[in-house]
Amino acid sequence: MLSLSALHQKQGKSQLVKMGLMSAVTVLVSIFALGQGSSSNLDMWTTTQTILRDIRAFVGLPDTLRACGYFDGVAWNAGQTCTNAEDLQSQIIWRLRLPRVLMAILGGVALATAGALMQGCLGNPLVSPLTLGVASGASLGAALAIIVGFSLTTVGSLAIAGNAFVFSLIVVFIIIQLGRYRSVSAESYILVGIAITFIAGAIVSTLTYFATDAQLSQLAHWSFGSLARPNMVVVALVATSTFTLFPTAMKWSWDLNALSMGGDDFAVSTGVDPSSIRRNILILSALLTSLIIAFTGMIGFVGLAAPHMSRILIGNDYRKLLPASAICGAFLMLVADTIGRTLFAPVVIPVGIMLAVIGGPVFMYLLLQSKGVR
Amino acid sequence: MNTLLSVENLSFSWPNREVLQNLNIEIKSNELVSILGVNGAGKTTLLKCVNRILKPSAGRVSLLAQDLSTMQTIDVAQRIAYVPQSVSTNFPMEVYDVVLLGRRPYISWFVRDEDREIVSESLEFLDLEDFAFRRYDRLSGGERQRVVLAKALAQKPNLYLLDEPTSDLDLKNQVVIMKKMRELVKDTDRNSSALIAIHDIDIAARFSDKILLMHDGGIMAYGTPEEVLTPENIAEVFGVEAEILNKSGSLRIMIHGALEKETR
Numbered sequence: 001m002l003s004l005s006a007l008h009q010k011q012g013k014s015q016l017v018k019m020g021l022m023s024a025v026t027v028l029v030s031i032f033a034l035g036q037g038s039s040s041n042l043d044m045w046t047t048t049q050t051i052l053r054d055i056r057a058f059v060g061l062p063d064t065l066r067a068c069g070y071f072d073g074v075a076w077n078a079g080q081t082c083t084n085a086e087d088l089q090s091q092i093i094w095r096l097r098l099p100r101v102l103m104a105i106l107g108g109v110a111l112a113t114a115g116a117l118m119q120g121c122l123g124n125p126l127v128s129p130l131t132l133g134v135a136s137g138a139s140l141g142a143a144l145a146i147i148v149g150f151s152l153t154t155v156g157s158l159a160i161a162g163n164a165f166v167f168s169l170i171v172v173f174i175i176i177q178l179g180r181y182r183s184v185s186a187e188s189y190i191l192v193g194i195a196i197t198f199i200a201g202a203i204v205s206t207l208t209y210f211a212t213d214a215q216l217s218q219l220a221h222w223s224f225g226s227l228a229r230p231n232m233v234v235v236a237l238v239a240t241s242t243f244t245l246f247p248t249a250m251k252w253s254w255d256l257n258a259l260s261m262g263g264d265d266f267a268v269s270t271g272v273d274p275s276s277i278r279r280n281i282l283i284l285s286a287l288l289t290s291l292i293i294a295f296t297g298m299i300g301f302v303g304l305a306a307p308h309m310s311r312i313l314i315g316n317d318y319r320k321l322l323p324a325s326a327i328c329g330a331f332l333m334l335v336a337d338t339i340g341r342t343l344f345a346p347v348v349i350p351v352g353i354m355l356a357v358i359g360g361p362v363f364m365y366l367l368l369q370s371k372g373v374r
Numbered sequence: 375m376n377t378l379l380s381v382e383n384l385s386f387s388w389p390n391r392e393v394l395q396n397l398n399i400e401i402k403s404n405e406l407v408s409i410l411g412v413n414g415a416g417k418t419t420l421l422k423c424v425n426r427i428l429k430p431s432a433g434r435v436s437l438l439a440q441d442l443s444t445m446q447t448i449d450v451a452q453r454i455a456y457v458p459q460s461v462s463t464n465f466p467m468e469v470y471d472v473v474l475l476g477r478r479p480y481i482s483w484f485v486r487d488e489d490r491e492i493v494s495e496s497l498e499f500l501d502l503e504d505f506a507f508r509r510y511d512r513l514s515g516g517e518r519q520r521v522v523l524a525k526a527l528a529q530k531p532n533l534y535l536l537d538e539p540t541s542d543l544d545l546k547n548q549v550v551i552m553k554k555m556r557e558l559v560k561d562t563d564r565n566s567s568a569l570i571a572i573h574d575i576d577i578a579a580r581f582s583d584k585i586l587l588m589h590d591g592g593i594m595a596y597g598t599p600e601e602v603l604t605p606e607n608i609a610e611v612f613g614v615e616a617e618i619l620n621k622s623g624s625l626r627i628m629i630h631g632a633l634e635k636e637t638r
């Protein structure tokens with residue numbers, strides 16, 4: 001019989017293999033997703049080839065491709081320098097499909113990580129990235145930009161997203177201020193989050209009351225959550241921030257384990273300062289959330305479902321749960337978005353809706369399944 | 375024997391209520407000390423002040439001649455392990471990983487072989503080998519308490535603080551926990567002591583080197599079980615009439631009835 005230590009090591013390895021498989025599947029799904037779309041001559045194989053060719057060309061001959069404006073999200077004049085079919089294909093891939101697929105992955109990673117972090121440090125399985133009111137702040141910012149035309153950011157194309165981001169940062173700032181009270185408990189964070197949600201919701205309702213039909217539909221579209229808006233510049237920005245924030249989350253996984261396993265007193269005796277670590281983790285997850293939601297609109301479900309699915313698959317050890325949630329979130333978003341844009345093509349169903357429609361039943365099934373085993 | 379823990383003039387108060395008044399306690403190495411007293415006497419508060427979960431309003435707590443208030447949380451966790459009355463969670467981990475948390479004060483991020491070794495030893499010491507890869511929430515109360523104790527053990531502390539570790543347990547598990555604690559404390563290689571808040575006078579008398587009898591946030595008596603557990607002290611603190619039998623060095627406490635009823 002193996003010793004306990006050896007068994008533990010073996011178990012750790014099998015969990016790593018599980019995560020490896022999950023990420024492999026996610027990569028396959030994303031390649032498949034790249035081949036899906038209204039342009040029927042762009043299948044999976046052509047798409048991959050085109051991407052590889054363009055990357056090679058970009059590295060070798062930057063000027064030619066830059067002239068085609070692949071990485072310039074704002075202004076591109078079709079037909080000026082890029083007229084042949086290959087260039088058109090490249091355009092479709094680099095401007096439409098790739099940013100969309102990458103944004104799905106990033107959104108899933110960031111929101112699922114944020115959800116897992118928040119559930120752990122608040123010790124509450126009902127918490128999702130929307131609980132702290134960050135998304136409501138973003139939604140208020142978007143509503144102000146759309147209806148009143150008021151935006152704190154002046155960049156034309158980013159007026160809505162930028163304003164949403166700034167307003168969600170205001171909520172993050174409120175959380176920081178709240179965290180300065182030493183005695184603030186996990187419940188107080190949740191209750192303040194709910195209060196912020198109500199306040200922001202009331203203001204947004206007031207604004208919509210005076211809005212025109214066009215503005216209303218724009219706001220409704222924003223609140224569905226969509227991956228159509230981000231371009232490669234946004235994707236690069238979000239990717240950089242997400243992957244700088246994620247290692248910090250990983251670094252805190254021991255502290256999260258202590259906090260989620262036994263609460264505050266247990267954490268103290270494990271060498272963790274619960275109030276400061278809780279504040280830091282909430283700020284981190286609020287940043288991750290606002291980063292995504294500002295550009296995509298309301299996407300909430302993945303932040304609740306992906307962590308719970310990973311808990312069922314991997315367990316509650318945050319050292320493994322965080323990467324597993326990230327992968328699971330990316331997978332969910334990709335699948336939901338790909339189905340959403342192919343099911344009734346060329347009509348695209350927003351990812352926020354598809355997530356709930358597809359993810360909801362799967363989530364419920366997994367939950368009931370795992371309870372049954374118990 | 376040298377002094378392990380010394381508590382000097384310790385006081386603690388909530389905004390409108392004084393809980394601990396001017397406590398002075400000294401605990402030597404390899405000693406098992408039980409705290410007895412009614413609910414609200416300040417037993418838990420004392421433990422939490424020692425472990426810095428609560429900040430004392432006055433006084434000094436030092437461990438091995440080092441002032442605890444000047445130490446980092448993580449340094450305190452290397453020296454003191456706290457076992458709450460019960461640990462419940464929404465996100466249960468597997469037993470092995472719970473015990474591994476006891477190594478958190480020593481680990482930077484990656485688990486070393488040495489840590490696994492210590493965790494395995496702790497599990498074996500508390501007869502938890504068969505539960506090592508079960509989820510914490512699927513264990514019974516007694517098993518859970520042993521898991522949290524194993525986590526404390528893995529911290530390799532000098533001082534164990536246990537807050538009513540046996541109050542949710544059946545008779546056998548109560549004895550098992552106290553026996554294991556005594557075995558731990560008497561292991562001279564470990565150089566550790568235990569301070570245990572407890573309700574059961576018999577169990578306290580049987581397993582403790584010393585008993586700290588608390589009353590209204592102060593110390594009523596502190597000494598060996600024979601010195602502390604007198605009918606007068608028990609009547610004063612618990613309000614019951616008791617008879618103490620000393621059968622060849624082991625105390626038996628017979629409770630005859632509540633005093634109010636007797637006087638009525």
